[in-house]
Amino acid sequence: GGHGTFTIGITQNNVGVDSYQTTYEQAFIAAAEANDSVEVVVLDAGGDVARQIAQMEDLIQQEVDAIIVWPTNGEAVIPAVRKAHQADIPVIVTNSNIAEQGFEFVSSFSGPDNVTQGSRSAEIMCDRFKALGIENEAKVVHITGQPGYTTAIERAQGFNDRLPEVCPNVEQIDQQPGDWNREKSQQVMEAFLVKYDDIDGVYSGDDNMGVGALNAALAANRAEGITFVGATNFAVGYEAMADGTYWGSIYQSPVDDAEAALKTALDVLKGEEVPFLNYFDTPKITQENMDEFTKPVF
Amino acid sequence: MAELIFFSIAGEFLSVSEKAFMDFDNMLLLLKQSAPIGIIAVGMTIIMVNGNIDLSVGATFALAAIVLLDSMTWPFMQAMGNWAIPLAWLFALATGVILGAINGLIVWKTGVDAFIVTLGSMLGYRGLVFIYNGEQPTSHLNWTLVDFAEAQFLGLHTATWFLLGVVLLCWLLMTRTVHGRNAYAIGNNREAAVNAGIRVGPHFLWNFMLIGFLAALSAVVFYSESGSVNPNDGMLYELWAITAVVLGGTKLSGGYGSIISTLGGVIAIQLLRKGLGHIGADTETVNLVIGLILIAVLFLDRQLNRKGKEELRT
Amino acid sequence: MAELTKKSIGGFLAKQGILVAFLVFMVVFAIANPRFIDIDNISGVIRSSAILGVMALGVTFVVIGGNLDLSVGSMMSFSTIVVLDLHDKIGPALAIPGMFAMTLCLGAFIGFLVGYLKLNSLIVTLGMLSAIHGLTLTYSGGQNMDIADKQNTWFDFFGQGSMLGIPVPILIFALLAAGLSLVLSKTPFGRKVYAVGGNGTAATFSGIPRARVVFMTYILSSFCVATAGLIQASRSLGSQNTVGQGLELEVLAAVILGGASLLGGSGTVFKTVIGVLILGFIQNGLLLMGLAFYAQYVVTWVIIILAVWLDIAAKRGRLWSPIA
Amino acid sequence: MSTQTPALRLEGIVKTFPGVRALDGVSFSVMPGEVHALMGENGAGKSTLMKVLGGIYQPDEGQIFIAEDATVMSSPLQAKSKGVVFIHQELSLADELSVAENIYLGELPRKSLGRVDWEKLYAQTDDILKTLNVGFNARTKVGDLSIANQQMVEIARALTVEPRAVIFDEPTASLTDAEKVVLFEVIADLQSRDVGVIYISHRMEEIFKITDRISVLRDGQYRGTLNTKETNEEEVTQLMIGRKLDLSRNEMTHSLGPVALEVRNLSCGKLFENVSFTVREGEVVGFYGLVGAGRTEIAETIFGLREPSGGEILLDGEGVTVHSPADAIARGISLVPEDRKGQGLVLGMNCRDNMTLPQVDDMTAGPFVSDGAEIAIFDQYRDKLDIRTPGWRQMVGNLSGGNQQKIVIGKWLSMHPKVLIVDEPTRGIDVGSKSEIHNLIRELAAQGYAVIVISSEMPEVLHVSDRIVAMYAGKVTREFTAAEVTEDGLIQAISGL
Numbered sequence A: 001g002g003h004g005t006f007t008i009g010i011t012q013n014n015v016g017v018d019s020y021q022t023t024y025e026q027a028f029i030a031a032a033e034a035n036d037s038v039e040v041v042v043l044d045a046g047g048d049v050a051r052q053i054a055q056m057e058d059l060i061q062q063e064v065d066a067i068i069v070w071p072t073n074g075e076a077v078i079p080a081v082r083k084a085h086q087a088d089i090p091v092i093v094t095n096s097n098i099a100e101q102g103f104e105f106v107s108s109f110s111g112p113d114n115v116t117q118g119s120r121s122a123e124i125m126c127d128r129f130k131a132l133g134i135e136n137e138a139k140v141v142h143i144t145g146q147p148g149y150t151t152a153i154e155r156a157q158g159f160n161d162r163l164p165e166v167c168p169n170v171e172q173i174d175q176q177p178g179d180w181n182r183e184k185s186q187q188v189m190e191a192f193l194v195k196y197d198d199i200d201g202v203y204s205g206d207d208n209m210g211v212g213a214l215n216a217a218l219a220a221n222r223a224e225g226i227t228f229v230g231a232t233n234f235a236v237g238y239e240a241m242a243d244g245t246y247w248g249s250i251y252q253s254p255v256d257d258a259e260a261a262l263k264t265a266l267d268v269l270k271g272e273e274v275p276f277l278n279y280f281d282t283p284k285i286t287q288e289n290m291d292e293f294t295k296p297v298f
Numbered sequence B: 001m002a003e004l005i006f007f008s009i010a011g012e013f014l015s016v017s018e019k020a021f022m023d024f025d026n027m028l029l030l031l032k033q034s035a036p037i038g039i040i041a042v043g044m045t046i047i048m049v050n051g052n053i054d055l056s057v058g059a060t061f062a063l064a065a066i067v068l069l070d071s072m073t074w075p076f077m078q079a080m081g082n083w084a085i086p087l088a089w090l091f092a093l094a095t096g097v098i099l100g101a102i103n104g105l106i107v108w109k110t111g112v113d114a115f116i117v118t119l120g121s122m123l124g125y126r127g128l129v130f131i132y133n134g135e136q137p138t139s140h141l142n143w144t145l146v147d148f149a150e151a152q153f154l155g156l157h158t159a160t161w162f163l164l165g166v167v168l169l170c171w172l173l174m175t176r177t178v179h180g181r182n183a184y185a186i187g188n189n190r191e192a193a194v195n196a197g198i199r200v201g202p203h204f205l206w207n208f209m210l211i212g213f214l215a216a217l218s219a220v221v222f223y224s225e226s227g228s229v230n231p232n233d234g235m236l237y238e239l240w241a242i243t244a245v246v247l248g249g250t251k252l253s254g255g256y257g258s259i260i261s262t263l264g265g266v267i268a269i270q271l272l273r274k275g276l277g278h279i280g281a282d283t284e285t286v287n288l289v290i291g292l293i294l295i296a297v298l299f300l301d302r303q304l305n306r307k308g309k310e311e312l313r314t
Numbered sequence C: 001m002a003e004l005t006k007k008s009i010g011g012f013l014a015k016q017g018i019l020v021a022f023l024v025f026m027v028v029f030a031i032a033n034p035r036f037i038d039i040d041n042i043s044g045v046i047r048s049s050a051i052l053g054v055m056a057l058g059v060t061f062v063v064i065g066g067n068l069d070l071s072v073g074s075m076m077s078f079s080t081i082v083v084l085d086l087h088d089k090i091g092p093a094l095a096i097p098g099m100f101a102m103t104l105c106l107g108a109f110i111g112f113l114v115g116y117l118k119l120n121s122l123i124v125t126l127g128m129l130s131a132i133h134g135l136t137l138t139y140s141g142g143q144n145m146d147i148a149d150k151q152n153t154w155f156d157f158f159g160q161g162s163m164l165g166i167p168v169p170i171l172i173f174a175l176l177a178a179g180l181s182l183v184l185s186k187t188p189f190g191r192k193v194y195a196v197g198g199n200g201t202a203a204t205f206s207g208i209p210r211a212r213v214v215f216m217t218y219i220l221s222s223f224c225v226a227t228a229g230l231i232q233a234s235r236s237l238g239s240q241n242t243v244g245q246g247l248e249l250e251v252l253a254a255v256i257l258g259g260a261s262l263l264g265g266s267g268t269v270f271k272t273v274i275g276v277l278i279l280g281f282i283q284n285g286l287l288l289m290g291l292a293f294y295a296q297y298v299v300t301w302v303i304i305i306l307a308v309w310l311d312i313a314a315k316r317g318r319l320w321s322p323i324a
Numbered sequence D: 001m002s003t004q005t006p007a008l009r010l011e012g013i014v015k016t017f018p019g020v021r022a023l024d025g026v027s028f029s030v031m032p033g034e035v036h037a038l039m040g041e042n043g044a045g046k047s048t049l050m051k052v053l054g055g056i057y058q059p060d061e062g063q064i065f066i067a068e069d070a071t072v073m074s075s076p077l078q079a080k081s082k083g084v085v086f087i088h089q090e091l092s093l094a095d096e097l098s099v100a101e102n103i104y105l106g107e108l109p110r111k112s113l114g115r116v117d118w119e120k121l122y123a124q125t126d127d128i129l130k131t132l133n134v135g136f137n138a139r140t141k142v143g144d145l146s147i148a149n150q151q152m153v154e155i156a157r158a159l160t161v162e163p164r165a166v167i168f169d170e171p172t173a174s175l176t177d178a179e180k181v182v183l184f185e186v187i188a189d190l191q192s193r194d195v196g197v198i199y200i201s202h203r204m205e206e207i208f209k210i211t212d213r214i215s216v217l218r219d220g221q222y223r224g225t226l227n228t229k230e231t232n233e234e235e236v237t238q239l240m241i242g243r244k245l246d247l248s249r250n251e252m253t254h255s256l257g258p259v260a261l262e263v264r265n266l267s268c269g270k271l272f273e274n275v276s277f278t279v280r281e282g283e284v285v286g287f288y289g290l291v292g293a294g295r296t297e298i299a300e301t302i303f304g305l306r307e308p309s310g311g312e313i314l315l316d317g318e319g320v321t322v323h324s325p326a327d328a329i330a331r332g333i334s335l336v337p338e339d340r341k342g343q344g345l346v347l348g349m350n351c352r353d354n355m356t357l358p359q360v361d362d363m364t365a366g367p368f369v370s371d372g373a374e375i376a377i378f379d380q381y382r383d384k385l386d387i388r389t390p391g392w393r394q395m396v397g398n399l400s401g402g403n404q405q406k407i408v409i410g411k412w413l414s415m416h417p418k419v420l421i422v423d424e425p426t427r428g429i430d431v432g433s434k435s436e437i438h439n440l441i442r443e444l445a446a447q448g449y450a451v452i453v454i455s456s457e458m459p460e461v462l463h464v465s466d467r468i469v470a471m472y473a474g475k476v477t478r479e480f481t482a483a484e485v486t487e488d489g490l491i492q493a494i495s496g497l
């Protein structure tokens, strides 16, 4: 772009699927508006890889100065990213990373480390079991995000790998997807409650799902004995923690996420040095330390 | 096309891009991007002309993609070097044909309505996709393949050639061959076709195999370039394909429709999406406007095709 | 006498094939896992099926009238979000009628397009699926919608309350099903819906205002959607914008599984209820068997086809189709 | 009749449907070069018998012999390959396809790669159409043809192959006289080529004109075969309905009331222009004309189905605008439409519900439809019109063609209209019922109804009308009173001479 401003295109994963992504989009636009030296083209792939690739092609064709991509599939976008690279357009990946094969065409990744998030959730869960003295007999069920999504897979992997390391005697007895959907998770949890007389912990891939599971347990009068741990602390999760029914989560701000992505892109365009893996921190949050955090806006 | 003009003008004022919407390269890109849905929509036209519907194409698309990409990682395939590529295509296409044949056979032999059969297999085939590789994406990035898929010949992308080829061949099939004409007759008046001694079952079977093939071909074209498939890929493609077909004027009740008009429907949808992006509409607006424009196009189309005042008021 | 019973059993099978199929599945699941027929489980399944079920009741009218409604999922999200938002703004007593009015407006709009303008219902409702989603996102700003004070509201009654020991969602579903069953099978309006779906031209020639009847089926459908949205909102007292996403196909599957023809003119409320319960219990039964969700997909596929196949095979008196 | 072996023979055929024994051990044969009529009341089983022969239904018992070889007709395809061509009672055409494609449906000529040999197809079709002397060509879309012309397309199918036997199931129900002449030439030609022809019709004059033998069915049973030359209408009727028919006209014993319906200079685009006529209470006005003359459209306009482009409609002397059929019904107008399947019936609905459909709003007890009231109406008109059905629960689609027509008539009669318009009321109705319907029309007039009868059958128009309006190409050409009308005068008036 001319007139001393940069034009940056972004193709988001699936705005509207939950309030995280919406808040991200709004924060991204707000950050761009606050900055005179940048204009943005904001596109949404609606969760569809083909649409995302088409959007990348459109952005290349429009000759934007940089492209930010929130991948719908961390591998499928690589050839499109290469195309941008070949057209000398720097690409910044946001929120969830692309596969290593594509790293050579990418300037930087900016976002949370979802594998670490999963391990942290495992640690929160295990610490709680230890505090309750049930670390040798506790049974856990696991509700994952939308099947096939990188974020969902990485968190599940982080949790499943870490839990046996910290709490080797805790048994994970079932795992089903809740599709990032509160209602779906509530149904899944209802079935778990019928099927298992003994459930001590529920790990959900995000708090929307976690609260769905919590609602099911509350309705069945079994919430008391269960430790609920989630990820991405949505406002509902924060409130449930304040109520004392939900135990812990991972604090992750979509505003930080969006601002970091835009800043990284601008830094790249200005030729500044940026780390390749530009993680922003996503700390543990539990009933015990929650007053250190403000209530999420989303 | 009304959308074209609208977005060109709106783009002048709203877009941050200095490139015009009507830019020739942009239109070439549009054709290319129309290929995945377009190839499926061509098959859907045939199925709908025949009096059926196929809701399982999205899942077939995904399963064929998995076979395409995964087969290239099999040891004997890897040993073949780039010769594995045509073989992988073949496997993928065969997958599509088999899945189509399953639908076709069930429709034929049980007499259960195609809507229900394929609503079922939309779920069932999606289940197979997940069973194949759990929740993980299936990936195999082969740069030779990508280069082929990204290539341009006489200015048109590989995907565009495939789309145009499919449109041409299927158009010939439906307008020039006995099979095509019989398919129209069956969709138009099944009982009459049966009375005339046309074997309805085999026609169903062939056409379901054809749409399976085309769904797989669409996957071959698209995933040769992208190299990775999510287990959720292709969801809702059936609805977009059907929308394109109906926008093209094909009757849902069968017996009437044209492949060429379907191509028009596909391009209209793609234009809409691309145009909305071009003028910088946000997600809410895109959803709202796509929906309303779809209805508006249908409305205009009806107004233009009215028979006038002499029509019966039924 | 024996002849008679044999005949009537055959006749019953032919008429109620779906019901029989349903009972067979129940027995199989019960043997596989006795918890399946635990009263809590059964009531739990019916309770969660109630939302889908209430929507399916309305869609049954639309389908019998010869049309489709793919917008019910996204319309349900709309109702849920709206009633939750209004709850805090104007209180539940006004929020509920307010939400119903807004949802009915959407239904009226669709009914106008399909009924009076005679636009193709598949495309119209697919368009509305997208448009209403956009509307919902605009309304909520894309944010989760939660009631601020979840403890002190009577609004949870519709989703979580119970009367006479029966969970309220089940009660609403049952009452609505009974009421709409009467409307469909016993009132002039019901008769007209069948006529319009069976042969719209002949209906017009009989003086039936076809456009108005179609319009009314969409009004009814949106009323059911609003009711479902109310139950949904009340069940969780908070919601995402996507809460109803994808339900349209499940609803349609239930209606079709119940034996309504997509061509219009046939189907009953009772059979739709059976269709809803089959879907609900299959999902639950397989979950209890511990199958991965994707195995459930495959089994659901097989069951849907078997159920419908057996149903029509009983009706035509032979297993294999007569299609040459 | 060159040989003693029948072209085909059916023996002891039994076919039952739920609640109906449609065929009860029927035997029947047709000789090469013979035109063999199959007669019987509506629902006697004629179409069913032919569907068994055509491979559409499988018989429960009995056998089919082709040239004395026992044969199983498992499908229409097989019947065709055995040389049996079936021209259906209900049109069996794909209306989106061309005339040529329909005539050669199932056997389009091929070139390499499965391509259609269009040149050959069109050439062959044009040859056939030439012998039929019709006004459309091979490429015309069937949906654009009138019902009569569609029927001609069906008939053309008999000429595509060298058949052994051709079945015509009521081919003349919607043909005009000119087309009938062509049809009879076709049949004569088939006969001369030693083809066996089975001819089903309710029209006696045709039967006696073209057939050699007449077989009669009644209630699914074979009643005997007569040599056409050696019998007469009375004998055949007696065999068909088991009694003699009173064919005398119910002479007017009532006087006419005031004008109930008046139409002044009514036009609807190019469909019809400046049409004026009156119908008085107690009067039957016949509308006679060729296909496309615009009679149906006038009826549809009066009934609120079309918007007139000019002119006035007056009911009881008062100008009215009829917006919709509902409106028309509320004003006491009934229309028995021309196309019973498309416009008259909901085929998937039962007999009773079809019959009470226009008045279902009035059949209520509280908010609900009252079964009793509905069944009472159904029973009344079933008896009055002698409708053959196992019960009111039967789906109308399962009734025989004639009985379906009776349901439509019953539906509109039960509305007790002031103005009753019937469009081709006896299409496909057997002789017995036909005269009953004619009597009924006269009776209704006597009760003070104003009746319009649109018919393409001259005898019918002559028989029932007090006055006849002749139309040609959308215009009224002449009006006749019953006293002054002659056949020649009528023919002139409708040919635009």
Ligand SMILES: Nc1ncnc2c1ncn2[C@@H]1O[C@H](COP(=O)(O)OP(=O)(O)OP(=O)(O)O)[C@@H](O)[C@H]1O
Binding pocket: D017, D018, D020, D021, D022, D040, D041, D042, D043, D044, D045, D046, D047, D048, D049, D089, D388, D389, D398, D399, D400, D401, D402, D403, D428, D430
């Ligand atoms: N598919 C069917 N299901 C049930 N009953 C049927 C079916 N087809 C025919 N019937 C019944 O069989 C009997 C014979 O019908 P068919 O159509 O053969 O009569 P038809 O002699 O051709 O009469 P028409 O002169 O009115 O055409 C009728 O009572 C009819 O209701």
Ligand SMILES: Nc1ncnc2c1ncn2[C@@H]1O[C@H](COP(=O)(O)OP(=O)(O)OP(=O)(O)O)[C@@H](O)[C@H]1O
Binding pocket: D145, D146, D147, D149, D289, D290, D291, D292, D293, D294, D295, D296, D297, D338, D424, D454, D456
């Ligand atoms: N010249 C024509 N040639 C062929 N078809 C025609 C012609 N004119 C009109 N038609 C079609 O023929 C059909 C029947 O004609 P219409 O209903 O106008 O005539 P009608 O006087 O009611 O005759 P009938 O009742 O015998 O069919 C209509 O669908 C009309 O479109």
Ligand SMILES: O[C@@H]1[C@@H](O)[C@H](O)OC[C@H]1O
Binding pocket: A017, A018, A020, A021, A095, A151, A180, A205, A206, A231, A232
């Ligand atoms: O809820 C999810 C959030 O946790 C993740 O970081 O981004 C995708 C969202 O859908």
Ligand SMILES: [Mg+2]
Binding pocket: D046, D047, D048, D089, D169, D400, D401, D402
């Ligand atoms: Mg008949």
Ligand SMILES: [Mg+2]
Binding pocket: D295, D296, D297, D338, D423
């Ligand atoms: Mg007419």
